[in-house]
Amino acid sequence: MADASYPDDLRYHPEHDWARIEGEEATFGITWYAQDSLGEVVFYDPPEVGATIAKDTAYAEVESVKAVSDVIAPLSGEIVAVNEGLADAPERVNDDPYGEGWLVRVRLTDQAEVEGLLSAADYRKLLESD
């Protein structure tokens, strides 16, 4: 498992999700903290491509041996791709949460929402205050 890290080029949601904003699209995943709390991920239940997801609501499930967890959408949008590779190798969420362990790619419907997300520094502060 990788060491704790929270890359500066990502934006964060307090429910331990990250978003990599690339123009009108964004990639979502769960943070190092989230995967560490969950333990070894053994199952990822993705949404359908084309589905509409709303900020702050659950859009997928990740499950470890010990527990199941909802994944919360950091932003609203439409799913344009899901990480098919996780079907055979869900442990990538643990091994590389910001790379190979990405969960979905989304076409954003409300760019203004991005301003509401946390910076890496603010997210780290949130973790320290917990």
Added chain:
Amino acid sequence: MVDFAGWEMPVQYEGIREEHSAVRTHAGMFDVSHMGEVEVEGPGALAFLQRVLSNDVAAVAVGGAQYSCLCGEEGGVLDDLFTYRLGGDRYLIVTNSANHESDLAWLGRWSREFDVAVRDVADRYAMLAVQGPHARRILTATLGVELPARMRVAHVRVGRRPALACGTGYTGEDGVELLIDPEIAPAIWAELLDAGVVPCGLGARDTLRLEVCFPLHGNDLSPDRNPIEAGLGWCCKEETGFVGAEAVARARREGTAEKLAPFTIEGAGIPRQGNPVLADDEEVGAVTSGTFSPSLEIGIGMAYLRADLAAPGTEIEIDVRGKRRNGRVGSKPLYAR
């Protein structure tokens, strides 16, 4: 760490899958000191145990071990436990920690009719379960003790103190459970760690026991369920006249409305305790234990199902958080090497 019947216990050390696999292929150890111990001694010990335990205690020779249920008068399973015969009229019972106090009260109540002493000796023992295909070899090399055969118990010395080595476990692998002086337990743990035994937490204990369909009291067994519906008829010998024998005999004779059945999920999905089970869109039971099986790499579980659906091969559906997952009733054990 989680609270488990008042004990602080780790769910995992390094990771459940790794720990699970260590026990299946090498050797793992569990600190199960939370388990309770009760000593039963006296001229009436056998008659007393025959009265309270569901199995035929008379069949246990000195140095033997036996699994049985502790039943209520209506046949419900108050606890499931191992009994070890330490001497002619001296036995040790290992209880589930959550039931230890109530077991003691129950045993104390029935013991009054017999010439026997029932002692709570839980504080006298730490318990280390060392399990896996290499467990015995490592234990012998590290501690220099003669280990008992499977389903036997031996008086040994560990760290120069008297201890008990029991050829039992809860993982489906060969191995030994050591009952040792709590004072030396940390040193023994450290020695076994140095010898390459992998520390395992409650998480792996659960995945290991569920793969081989060992029931867990509180999940799969309860005072509201009798041993027959729980699939434990094999350890009930009604002719011994144990408390609850009549109810158990009736259940055996007349059959039960539900039966505990192991199942696997076909494809995606991990069942969890409490998930409803369906057949032909009708609710036919509920999951009592469910997890991801690291050996089989699928979701597995146990559920009380309508008796006609409990046969291996029956197709069922599990409602996993609102999603129907296809399942199939399996046979015990779900995992075999």
